[in-house]
Amino acid sequence: MFSRLRESFAHTPRTLRLVWRSSPRGSVALGLLTVAAALLPLAVAYAGKRIMDAVVEGSAAATLRWVLFELAAIGAQALAQRGLGLVRSLLGARLGLDINGMILEKALSLELRHFEDPEFYDQLSRARGEAATRPLSVVSETFQLLQNAITLAGYVVLLFHWSSLAVLLLLLAAVPATVAEVRYSSAAFRMRNVRSPEGRLLKYLEHVLANDGHAKEVKAFGIGRALLERFRSLGESFYEEDKKLSVRRAGWGYALSLLGTSAFYGCYAVMALAAAARRLSLGELVLYVVAFRQGQQAFQAILTALGGMYEDNLYMSNLFKYLDIPVEAPALLSAMPGSDKEGIVFEDVGFRYPGAEKWALRHVNLHIKSNESLALVGHNGAGKTTFIKLLSRLYEPTEGRILLDGRDLRSWEPEALRRRIGVVFQDFNQYQLKMRDNVGLGSVEHLRDEARMLRAVERGGAGELLAGLPRGLETQLGRAFRDGTQLSGGQWQKIALARAFMREEADILVLDEPTAALDAEAEHVVFERFRALSRDRTSILISHRFPTVRMADRIVVIEGGSLLEEGTHDMLVARGGRYAELFALQAKGYL
Template sequence: MLGLSRLRDSFAYTPRTLALVWRSSKAASLALGLLTLAAAVLPLGVAYVGKAIMDAVVARDGRAALVWVSVELGLVAALSLVQRGLSLTRQLLGARLSIDIHALILGKALSLDLLHFEDPEFYDQLTRARREASSRPAAVVTESFSLVQNLITLAGYAALLVGFSGLAVLALVLAAVPATVAEARFSGAAFRLRNWRSPETRRLNYLEHVLANDGHAKEVKLFGLGPMFLERYKALSASFYREDKALAVRRAGWAFGLSLLATAAFYGCYGAMALGAAAGRLSLGEMVLYVASFRQGQQAFQAVLAGVGGMYEHNLYMSNLFQYLNIPTSAPAAALPAAAGADARASEGRGGAALPAGEAAPAPAGDAAAGERGVRFEGVGFRYAGQSRWALRDVDLHIPAGESLALVGHNGAGKTTFIKLLTRLYEPTEGRILLDGKDLRAWDPGALRRRIGVVFQDFNRYQLRLRENVGLGSVDHLEDEARIALAAARGGADEVVAAVPGGLDAQLGRWFKEGVELSGGQWQKIALARAFMREEADILVLDEPTAALDAEAEHAVFERFRSLARGRTTIVISHRFPTVRMADRILVLDGGRIVEEGTHDELVARGQRYARMFALQAEGYL
């Protein structure tokens, strides 16, 4: 049962892998199949011709011998050409497949939710899927075709050997089995070892990243962290080496010992054939044919069994890839009630249209609450997977269209989680969020996010040209020079454009040649400009993106922001109260709950949490 189970597991993912290969390159797949068939048949012809040459020599028929030698030359030349063709086809197919598999992995990553990327177990899965993704799918294909090739060749040699002795065929089969079983066991052990240490592999990669990345170089040098991290890297690498060495030594020892069985079987049959030829029961040509058939048949059978073992190992690794590709993603809009889906489609139709300054998007129709404009949180709670503490709880809130809202609270109070729920980077654990009276889950994600412009505190610093760093705020307008220039001016990045060599065409960052590194404040202006690229957005969110600016510069940014965003819904997170007090309404979050709300003057007058926070910050400026 164990053998049948292992055999079944050896080919569990082969059909899906072959389907990937066929989609990747039909022509190369067909060429591989035809060349494999030719490579399987030609060695049989060479072996038979070898017998004919020997018989002609024994008969002293020189002309026939030369004819057969010429035939063998043609067969060997054809076999060499086929083998070269196989090598080239495998190389090209492997390269094409590697590109497609990595694109598949990255495409899947794009479809996953933000929560996946905050889960260490997901990163282990991703590491396992990406590991050897370049080679394993191609290896499955190569091994599959080689298996067919060796089976055909083996069948031919077995048919030839039956003329000598059925026992020789039995010896051919049985002698190679123990080594193959052992190899399959070691393949499984190697797979389990690598899967088990996926978290440590990520740790090793992280240490390498810290030691060789510009983002860490300053602190690594300043605090003298290099030797410590390097020692950790060496120690972890050494532990991997010890584990791999122990497995490799055991594997090689067993392989050598068990391979002697196959060698003994060959020479036993060789001796019997030699005795038969000496006694006159076999012609010299037949002896040569049978010896070649046994030797080549034994190699073909060992290749078949090794191929099954290899397929077992390859399919174990392919299971990692397909398990990753099978990670469930959020339900699409079509899975929601029909009315909601219709509203989502209606909203999508207007999602990409630019809005005039100061004008918000119209509300979709078809629901009892559709007349309500703005954002509504109804009993919203959110808890991270595996956590008992709620990041947000019991949030009931209406943000009318066009209102300016500020969120304040200590770190970890739930402010950024609030924004991620609004932008549907997270789904609420309980309750629901509505935009213009419709559940966010009813909106097409693309249409929803086109209505929202966001700048997070940890915004990205793309190692691209300045114009691209701004233009990525609206990919559809990446080539719109006027729109990029206007967005840069609105975000205050026109000063950066004027200051750096090359202007909008300047390469930013130090990763590539002639790159210009910006200050923290300059990068933040680029990020703000990126948000202003989204002219159609009627909800604008700033999540502490100006933390690196001084208080005066931040105040100027928000003054500009408030002026440009007039008539749109704005949500601002900031620790600086001169900025916060500009908002129409302020929410104070603590422990994931709304504990206060009102205008700045109202909250100061109440003398509670907000007033204490304001007083403490005011003292810092005295």
């Protein structure tokens, strides 16, 4: 029990600091109103005694005076409670916004490997689960603890005048119910943590069934009913687990609360008999009954607050564990020997994804000269996109190193490096935002530079698309929001290309299967334009279409994570190796 009480406060100091940073004024207001709400019930109880005594004495003036005093105290108590409700509401809204901002800011600081790890998503899900409510709950429980402790201290002083044994009974009778509450709070927390993966699956099934990106296939294959049944089955299992725990929690809570009720009425009977025997005045009877009842409730509230704080701290541990995920500062290597080669150099580079035994790339040695056009060819899973991730420094090599203009990539400031690279990935994003944002996000610092944006649109081949949009750059894209314009896959792809071309200063252009959704004519236009725009730049192209690949100055074939062949199109065809084999297979499709 005591170890769990210590756990109840484990994360409270850090949570209180977090709340203070979020709203100092709100925190002060909450503290002052809590003290007022703690003292006013004592004033009301004392006023009730004085009213009874004045009535017994037959003093009309004193009776009226104390009735007015009690009315003022009740009014102040109501005002304090209203104020507490208002402050908690505003503080909760402020805190929820700030904490979700912290969670997202932390996500921005994490590496790509975190987002490819299922355990990280479980951790993120647990952190976000009740991030908007639990911190405020910790603060509310802490102040409620303070409020009830002050109130209880006042009632204890009053009751000691009558019986110290009654005070002991008051305290002991509420303990069993609180112990049970702490136990079930712990069980509820463990249950929810354990089923985090299934909880994410439930949300994913809901997303698939109610998202426009999945609607076509769900309907075309008639899989909606099967997924809905899986959703319901998983949801029902969650419901049954929650119901069993809630029923046991409520049952034990009720049974053990009867101890406190029995203790109250036992003392009530003793006090009533004492008043009947004229050992207590009517005013004292009223005061002690109120003190005992309210004191018992205050102590029960203290123990309940401790149980609540224990549960809240368990959930706060999820948030703080997420926020404390170690982030390695990018290593800036200035003392390592460089290279006299300009351009990009892969020196015996190998990479293995976290937790994987198989190498995605191994013993890669390659020199891409400045302003050279390079094409990467290979089947899916050969390591082409991994090559681009390493070049973009989304991952660090497991072994070997990559140099840019003679310097190890790890010696470059990440932002400076990324400003030099314009990249379009195969799985590019379709932002449910305005056309202006979809293009401008390619270079955030130039988000308001409309001339640059229009140039990027033309270079990406989206000029005709822009001309047909109802509100031009201000057109909302996608169906997620009102008045949105839905686009085809090819149109989205042109916007992704335009986004990459926003980086006019980038001297390295990377296209990872960027035209998969375009028809042959549109693809030819894009690559002719890309070829012209990359004349004074280094360009790296991944494509399965050989008419496009043959435009490159040099072609590299990747097989099983290793560089198998390299040369021009004519050289590789004449060699009769893997490239020639793949070229011949694709050529057959056009015969």
